[in-house]
Amino acid sequence: MIHANLIIIGAGPGGYETAISAAKKGLQVILIEAQKTGGTCLNEGCIPTKCLHKNAEFLLELGYADKLGVTVSASHPDIHQVMNRKNEIVSTLSQGVKTLINIPGLNLVRGKAYFVDKHVVGIENTTEQYTAENIIIAIGSITRILQIKGIDLPGVLTSTSILNIDYIPQSLCVIGGGVIGLEFASIFSALGSHVTVIEFCKEILPNLDSEIAKRLRMTLKQRGINVITQAGVTSLSQEEGGLSVSYECKGKTLQCLAQNVLCAIGRQANVKALNLSDIGIEYNEKGITVDEHLQTNVKGVFAIGDINGKCQLAHAAVAQGTVVLDYLLNQKTTVHLDLMPSVVFTIPEVASIGMSEDLCKKNNLSYNIHKSFYRANGKALAMNATDGIVKIISDSATGKILGCHMYGAHASDIIQEIVSLMYFSGTINDLRSIIHSHPTLSETILEAVK
Numbered sequence: 001m002i003h004a005n006l007i008i009i010g011a012g013p014g015g016y017e018t019a020i021s022a023a024k025k026g027l028q029v030i031l032i033e034a035q036k037t038g039g040t041c042l043n044e045g046c047i048p049t050k051c052l053h054k055n056a057e058f059l060l061e062l063g064y065a066d067k068l069g070v071t072v073s074a075s076h077p078d079i080h081q082v083m084n085r086k087n088e089i090v091s092t093l094s095q096g097v098k099t100l101i102n103i104p105g106l107n108l109v110r111g112k113a114y115f116v117d118k119h120v121v122g123i124e125n126t127t128e129q130y131t132a133e134n135i136i137i138a139i140g141s142i143t144r145i146l147q148i149k150g151i152d153l154p155g156v157l158t159s160t161s162i163l164n165i166d167y168i169p170q171s172l173c174v175i176g177g178g179v180i181g182l183e184f185a186s187i188f189s190a191l192g193s194h195v196t197v198i199e200f201c202k203e204i205l206p207n208l209d210s211e212i213a214k215r216l217r218m219t220l221k222q223r224g225i226n227v228i229t230q231a232g233v234t235s236l237s238q239e240e241g242g243l244s245v246s247y248e249c250k251g252k253t254l255q256c257l258a259q260n261v262l263c264a265i266g267r268q269a270n271v272k273a274l275n276l277s278d279i280g281i282e283y284n285e286k287g288i289t290v291d292e293h294l295q296t297n298v299k300g301v302f303a304i305g306d307i308n309g310k311c312q313l314a315h316a317a318v319a320q321g322t323v324v325l326d327y328l329l330n331q332k333t334t335v336h337l338d339l340m341p342s343v344v345f346t347i348p349e350v351a352s353i354g355m356s357e358d359l360c361k362k363n364n365l366s367y368n369i370h371k372s373f374y375r376a377n378g379k380a381l382a383m384n385a386t387d388g389i390v391k392i393i394s395d396s397a398t399g400k401i402l403g404c405h406m407y408g409a410h411a412s413d414i415i416q417e418i419v420s421l422m423y424f425s426g427t428i429n430d431l432r433s434i435i436h437s438h439p440t441l442s443e444t445i446l447e448a449v450k
Helices: 013-024 039-044 046-062 079-100 179-191 210-222 314-328 357-362 378-383 411-423 428-432 443-449
Strands: 002-009 029-033 106-110 113-117 120-123 129-137 141-143 171-175 194-198 226-228 231-239 242-249 252-258 260-263 267-269 301-303 342-344 350-354 367-373 389-395 401-407
Touching: 002 013, 013 029, 013 039, 013 079, 013 106, 013 314, 029 120, 029 129, 039 046, 039 079, 046 079, 046 179, 129 314, 171 179, 171 242, 171 252, 179 194, 179 210, 179 342, 194 252, 210 226, 210 350, 210 357, 210 389, 210 401, 231 252, 242 260, 342 411, 350 411, 357 367, 357 389, 357 401, 367 443, 378 443, 389 428, 389 443, 401 411, 411 428, 411 443, 428 443
Parallel strands: 002 029, 002 129, 029 106, 129 301, 171 194, 171 260, 194 226
Antiparallel strands: 113 120, 120 129, 141 267, 231 242, 242 252, 342 350, 350 401, 367 389, 389 401
């Protein structure tokens, strides 16, 4: 049996980043991974989808090349080249992770972990066992599958399998208008598919500010994406023309016929991947139960990232790992999940942080709204990217920034200024005092509060 100071199960962003930091601070670390280092984010999520997003964005830009004085005779995407580029980037980054974790004090173990005891971890199909005073569970999440008739038919895709598709579907029905569904809807619409999105809730991206979500939905419709809300999918069936998706909407039973169907109703904590009950760890379908230090009910065993169900974002997992490591080193810190930036890579992008106007109303807060539009921004006009809005919410008494929601070109980058301000309880006056370079898209932030 090999002893270490810290065992981390799962080498996704939260796992490997925490392992590197721990090793650099002098801890002996065992990092266990059953599949590929980098986790879902690098191999089957964030990175590959962003690669496809760029291909899609470029194709849309070619559509207005004539406005920029450029004549393009034809622009037909080659799906094999598209996927090859994606695979090359993933491979490059994967190799980078392997290099990063190849440091003194960090031992990477390949295999599927299981608990032998509360502080002893074994590797399936081997005699290997490892023990440590502290263990971090960072095994992430898995694709949530809609439990309906026909979900296992040929042609039904998941967010994982669609990343390896070798053709562009003539038509694609996306079940789910959340982050995953809308990103793939934007991508495949730009690649040439006729896309329909069916969302159960009243609005797409239910956790986003409803005004921004509505404006984005209208933009997607203008791009040719058919978005159906307040509709529940009941079954799938194989028809002569493809897959028929039956759904209930406003008291009617309707069908959507498509070559392929993408089930994109989100992800769920991967709680079944470990024998948690054997050592008494408490969990439910949402994830492992943890306290403010991310510690489970078993002392010395922690859970970070998607597995605890608190926030399914890679950067949230990394932040939580930092909190656990600080706790182990007697430097208690907290992770501000209420100040966690979120980005959706639709076309155009969506970004948000903090409270929405809907939430402010629900909590009976007194607030002010500050807006600006991309169409009034010089850089956006020069880029031919005038579709976008910035919406900042502040406390009406103190001016403290409560939230920011936006969509438009490079929203994922622009939001970071507000993230920094909110982390230090910044106000509208603080934002007004910051000098912004001209002409830049970041000026949309300043224009909103003038």
